[in-house]
Amino acid sequence: MELQKLYDTKKITVEDALGKIKSGDEVITGLGAAEAKATLTRMHEIADRVKDVNVVTCLPMGNYEYFADPKYKESFKMSGWFYSPGIRKAHPNGNVTFIPNHLHLAGLKRLAHRKPNVFIGTASPMDKHGYLSLSLSATYERLVIEQADIVILEVNPNMPRTFGDTTVHISEIDHLIEVDYELPQLPVVEPSEKDKVIGEYIAEFVEDGSTIQLGIGGIPNAVAAALVNKKDLGIHTEMFTDGMVDLYKAGAVTNKNKSLMPGKMIATFALGSKKLYDFINDNPAVQILNGDWVNDPHVIGQNRKMTSINTTLEIDLTGQCCSESIGHKQFSGTGGQSDTAVGAQNCPEGKSFIALYSTTTVKTPDGGRKTISKIVPTLAPGAAVSLSRNDVDYVVTEFGVASLRGTSINERVERLISIAHPDFRDELREQAKELMIW
Ligand code: COA
Numbered sequence: 001m002e003l004q005k006l007y008d009t010k011k012i013t014v015e016d017a018l019g020k021i022k023s024g025d026e027v028i029t030g031l032g033a034a035e036a037k038a039t040l041t042r043m044h045e046i047a048d049r050v051k052d053v054n055v056v057t058c059l060p061m062g063n064y065e066y067f068a069d070p071k072y073k074e075s076f077k078m079s080g081w082f083y084s085p086g087i088r089k090a091h092p093n094g095n096v097t098f099i100p101n102h103l104h105l106a107g108l109k110r111l112a113h114r115k116p117n118v119f120i121g122t123a124s125p126m127d128k129h130g131y132l133s134l135s136l137s138a139t140y141e142r143l144v145i146e147q148a149d150i151v152i153l154e155v156n157p158n159m160p161r162t163f164g165d166t167t168v169h170i171s172e173i174d175h176l177i178e179v180d181y182e183l184p185q186l187p188v189v190e191p192s193e194k195d196k197v198i199g200e201y202i203a204e205f206v207e208d209g210s211t212i213q214l215g216i217g218g219i220p221n222a223v224a225a226a227l228v229n230k231k232d233l234g235i236h237t238e239m240f241t242d243g244m245v246d247l248y249k250a251g252a253v254t255n256k257n258k259s260l261m262p263g264k265m266i267a268t269f270a271l272g273s274k275k276l277y278d279f280i281n282d283n284p285a286v287q288i289l290n291g292d293w294v295n296d297p298h299v300i301g302q303n304r305k306m307t308s309i310n311t312t313l314e315i316d317l318t319g320q321c322c323s324e325s326i327g328h329k330q331f332s333g334t335g336g337q338s339d340t341a342v343g344a345q346n347c348p349e350g351k352s353f354i355a356l357y358s359t360t361t362v363k364t365p366d367g368g369r370k371t372i373s374k375i376v377p378t379l380a381p382g383a384a385v386s387l388s389r390n391d392v393d394y395v396v397t398e399f400g401v402a403s404l405r406g407t408s409i410n411e412r413v414e415r416l417i418s419i420a421h422p423d424f425r426d427e428l429r430e431q432a433k434e435l436m437i438w
Contacts, residue, residue: 003130003170008165012175014038017120017152020175023051023245025117028110031058031082034137035156036120038179048074056099056110058082058139059271059333061184063089067096074352081106081140082333091330096350097115100384103238103268103336104295107140111147124159126170135159136183136277137269139238139291145172151343154179160281162270164288170358185273187294188242191222195397198355199226201396202309205351206230209257211303212242213237213340215310216271216332219355223309227252234258238295238336240267240286245279259304261287268294268336295336300343301350308352310337311390312387317413317432319389319404321354328382337383342391345405352393373424375416377431395419409437 001009017039021027029035035057043055043066054077055066063086067078073095080087081099090096101109121141123132132153134141142165145151150177191199195252198219201225206212211234212227214220224243227233230370234255235244244265247253255263268291270280280286293299308382312323313331344350361369375397379385397401397418402415411434417425432438 003126006130006170008156010173010176011168011175012152014042014177017175017177018042018046020150020152020332021046021050021053021118024145026054026114027120028056028116028148029143030121030134031118031137031139031269033061033184034122034135034141034269035060035062036122036152037062037181037184038154038177039152040066043076044072047072052073052077054079055072056081056116057087058106059084060086062086070264080333082335084332088329088331098330098362100334100335102290102334102339103139106291107143108292111143116144116148118150118152119144120152120154121145121431122159123153123155124161125155125157127161130170131167132170132173133159133161133163134168135162136177136271136288138288139268140166142168142290143292148175153164156180158183160277162280162286162288163284163292163389166288183277186271187222188225188273189218191225193208194357195222196221196226197398198396199223200400202353202355203227205228205353205394206233206307206400207305210234210305210307211236211258213300213306213344214241215239215308215309215337215340216335217311219311220309223355232257234267234303235267236260236294236300236306237267238269238291238340240265240270240272240276240280242272242276245276255285257304260299260302266294295343297339297343297346300340301346303347304349306344306347306350308340310340310354312354312356314376314379314383315354315356315395315416316375317375317377317416317428317437318409319392319395319412319416320377320379320385321387321392322383323386325382325384327380334384334386335388338388339389341387341393342433345391345393353396354387354392354394355396358397358399358419359424373420375420375424375428377428377435411435
């Protein structure tokens, strides 16, 4: 059949799409800004008709009624591979839960556990060859498309057309919904003084010709600014960010020395501002590839001078990093933190950085705020170890760099205390003594 006719036969409305969801179904949507916003916004409209629909998400950007409003909790459950503000808020409702995962295995492992009934994703419009682009993410989306009973895509002219494993042929899709909404964006935050100091420390270690990965969070994005005078950097990253666009435009990233896919910037998803979406649109220099390949530590380690830069919430004096929970409370996810840190160290000249502020402020029971050290003798009860102490390499705060590779516990304690905030160093030494980890 002629492609446009085939396309037209597949067009449905949001109501039609919702009509295909049954009680007990597992529904998976795209990651981050690749989530199916039009359908998710109206999901709650079928609440009277369904029970126990499980929606699997990863870093959802919208605060959708179906999970935010507790009155729908018998109709919908939500399982998240990565929490974001909306799910954190909804968690106490009792119908939201976390799926522990390393991002490169998130899709494969979930599919081994349960076959999805419906995948609802997003795509840019069809080209003349009958291909649509999954646009902003190929983390697990292709795998799910291959296995879901029903595949529905929201086709949006505002989605950038990207290359790589994002291309799907119209024949692989069951239904299309034509939509036209603005994409979710991450705000661009100017680096603080502390970010600049941390960025400078890390920049000293990043050699020209390195392949870099920058993780999610304020600090890694700020570190990008400190790399602007480097030469011939390459990109092999989980998340493609605004900072990488700036580095490419400034000429610091050329990708020409890359050992894996030279000339190309590799990512498994992209999330940022409109500037980022415009940059990756129709840009063959950026390849959005399957997460089970991009984030595989063995693949990452094949890059030249692979350097990973991520951040954490809390680190103990032995080097265990909790980057995803505040005590028992799930905050985000492991994502690719362990994938990329281990991957960088699989590379003979690789380096992996965990960068964090030495302190943060938290609420006190009386409604005030107090400053606490993010370097602690032991992680808070319930804290998830996102990066094992066996895999931590360099740790950086605004007070310096601690190289932990190959160090003993007592060497780590010393090094980590030396980059803790001066106000907490004596206390940390006392606590280390009590724990006999001096
Ligand atoms: N104890 C209690 N609260 C803490 C804390 C601690 N030790 N450390 C930070 N917080 C609070 C902050 O005060 C802040 O609170 P607020 O939202 O009320 O302001 C909040 O936690 C977030 O901290 P912040 O440092 O601003 O987070 P971020 O947006 O920079 O993200 C991570 C940091 C670690 C959560 C994020 O990078 C992440 O999820 N990492 C895991 C995944 C990953 O690294 N993937 C890599 C490849 S993309």
